[in-house]
Amino acid sequence: MFYFLTSAIDYNNSGIENAQMKRLSLFHKHNVPAKIATFTYARYQYLYLTRESLMPDDVVNLYDFFQNRLFYHGPRENIANFKFVNADVEDNGTNVIYRRNGQKVMQVWTFTDYTFYEKGQIERVEYYGVNGKMQRKDLFDVRGFLSSSIYYAASGAHNRQVFYDAGGVPVIVKQFQNVKGDQAERIWLRYHERSYYFDSDDELTGFFYDQLVKQDAEGMIADRSYAVDPGIYHMQQRVYTISFWHNVHTAVDAPLTGALSETLGAEMAEASRFQGLFTSTRKQSSMIAKRVKSFPIKTVPAGFVTDQTLAEKHVPFDKRQSHHIISVSRIHEQKRLEDTISAFVQIRQAVPDATLSIHGYINDQKLMDQLQKQADEAHLHDAVTFVAYTPDLTGVYNNAQLMLISSRYEGFGLALLEAQSHGVPAISYDVNYGPSDIIMDGKSGYIVKNGDIHALAEKAIALFKDNQLLRKLSDGAYKSAARFSEDKVWQAWQDQFIQPAREQNK
Numbered sequence: 001m002f003y004f005l006t007s008a009i010d011y012n013n014s015g016i017e018n019a020q021m022k023r024l025s026l027f028h029k030h031n032v033p034a035k036i037a038t039f040t041y042a043r044y045q046y047l048y049l050t051r052e053s054l055m056p057d058d059v060v061n062l063y064d065f066f067q068n069r070l071f072y073h074g075p076r077e078n079i080a081n082f083k084f085v086n087a088d089v090e091d092n093g094t095n096v097i098y099r100r101n102g103q104k105v106m107q108v109w110t111f112t113d114y115t116f117y118e119k120g121q122i123e124r125v126e127y128y129g130v131n132g133k134m135q136r137k138d139l140f141d142v143r144g145f146l147s148s149s150i151y152y153a154a155s156g157a158h159n160r161q162v163f164y165d166a167g168g169v170p171v172i173v174k175q176f177q178n179v180k181g182d183q184a185e186r187i188w189l190r191y192h193e194r195s196y197y198f199d200s201d202d203e204l205t206g207f208f209y210d211q212l213v214k215q216d217a218e219g220m221i222a223d224r225s226y227a228v229d230p231g232i233y234h235m236q237q238r239v240y241t242i243s244f245w246h247n248v249h250t251a252v253d254a255p256l257t258g259a260l261s262e263t264l265g266a267e268m269a270e271a272s273r274f275q276g277l278f279t280s281t282r283k284q285s286s287m288i289a290k291r292v293k294s295f296p297i298k299t300v301p302a303g304f305v306t307d308q309t310l311a312e313k314h315v316p317f318d319k320r321q322s323h324h325i326i327s328v329s330r331i332h333e334q335k336r337l338e339d340t341i342s343a344f345v346q347i348r349q350a351v352p353d354a355t356l357s358i359h360g361y362i363n364d365q366k367l368m369d370q371l372q373k374q375a376d377e378a379h380l381h382d383a384v385t386f387v388a389y390t391p392d393l394t395g396v397y398n399n400a401q402l403m404l405i406s407s408r409y410e411g412f413g414l415a416l417l418e419a420q421s422h423g424v425p426a427i428s429y430d431v432n433y434g435p436s437d438i439i440m441d442g443k444s445g446y447i448v449k450n451g452d453i454h455a456l457a458e459k460a461i462a463l464f465k466d467n468q469l470l471r472k473l474s475d476g477a478y479k480s481a482a483r484f485s486e487d488k489v490w491q492a493w494q495d496q497f498i499q500p501a502r503e504q505n506k
Contacts, residue, residue, distance in 0.1 A: 076144025206234025397422035
């Protein structure tokens with residue numbers, strides 16, 4: 001079994017988790033056992049897996065593992081089970097308050113989206129003391145069982161959290177001392193009839209990884225390195241492990257001279273735990289290799305184009321929305337979306353029916369407000385739309401005529417590769433690392449000077465005024481994406497990771 005390590009599978013996933021899910025499908029297609037391993041407490045994870053078309057067996061979570069809840073299919077706790085006979089009941093629809101002598105003693109909250117939850121299914125239960133302050137909160141997993149209880153100090157801070165197994169017996173207890181209640185001072189674990197004590201979540205995570213190694217792990221890939229590496233450093237077991245860098249390795253845009261990332265520095269100090277470091281592009285691998293001699297540096301693209309996508313009939317350009325531009329990126333300063341909007345202002349002046357849709361979840365609400373204000377002040381509120389994260393963007397790509405990328409940096413660019421595989425030409429700043437690897441300059445799009453907003457706009461305007469050239473670049477996009485076929489990427493995984501791991505394990 002190969003494990004891809006990250007913190008969580010969320011409702012909105014970044015490029016790292018999307019890369020993991022794509023890689024998982026590739027391993028499964030070739031009958032190589034693999035799972036994503038997460039360590040964050042995630043009582044909504046089952047719902048998120050469903051949203052991403054993943055099966056419960058595709059992901060192993062630390063808490064589910066120790067709670068023996070990996071495959072729960074039992075009844076769902078319902079508010080109908082609460083029979084508080086000596087209290088007054090106040091039913092507010094989404095929650096029910098129980099009072100005694102006018103004082104709230106308990107409040108039960110239920111899920112309201114009945115497409116997934118049963119009517120009356122309990123989300124959490126809050127218990128209140130005589131002083132009116134919450135003393136305890138029971139948290140229910142979306143699958144319907146009591147998963148955890150949080151106990152509160154008089155100050156309102158968490159002082160203890162308990163996690164239960166399938167029989168309702170505590171198996172993990174965390175003691176907190178800090179005000180926020182987010183850093184455990186001591187953790188107790190009951191596992192295989194033995195008690196274990198840990199001084200941090202990282203130490204517990206390392207123990208979790210150890211159990212995966214003892215169970216069946218052939219190799220591990222540390223994808224979200226800054227989050228998962230601390231757990232790796234606490235492991236007692238050893239297994240073939242590589243760190244996959246999905247982003248830049250220096251704090252500033254100076255790959256050969258800038259200070260190395262703290263995470264990379266720590267990996268160099270713990271080099272004996274890693275059999276290699278992977279990046280998605282030869283350029284970044286070369287840059288790192290010139291500075292890092294602690295372990296081999298290898299290249300495997302983070303994404304690939306499926307055989308199914310490559311075999312699909314190309315979408316005629318006249319079937320796409322005329323002059324429609326897309327940007328697929330989370331709302332984050334790294335993506336420099338203010339430049340995309342500024343370029344679009346110029347495009348709109350030359351091409352009055354041009355439209356722009358920005359697809360991605362919000363990392364920074366303040367930035368989102370600024371971007372919306374920027375569009376409104378340019379009188380583009382009808383031409384620029386912001387669309388929430390969507391797992392499947394096939395329809396978006398097949399409707400677009402152009403993609404703009406104004407990022408400060410990109411480790412690879414999964415969305416860019418997806419767009420090209422659906423025949424969408426792209427114009428990107430010349431930044432490290434992915435865009436110049438994916439875009440064939442002048443054939444599937446254009447690479448322009450970093451930070452040159454006018455160049456972004458100028459290239460887009462020229463394309464929109466030359467339909468023949470636009471169609472030619474669309475054909476080029478399909479061809480460019482074919483360089484990242486699943487066969488080619490799978491061969492790279494076999495050569496660079498799977499075979500070396502299995503050789504070491506002999």
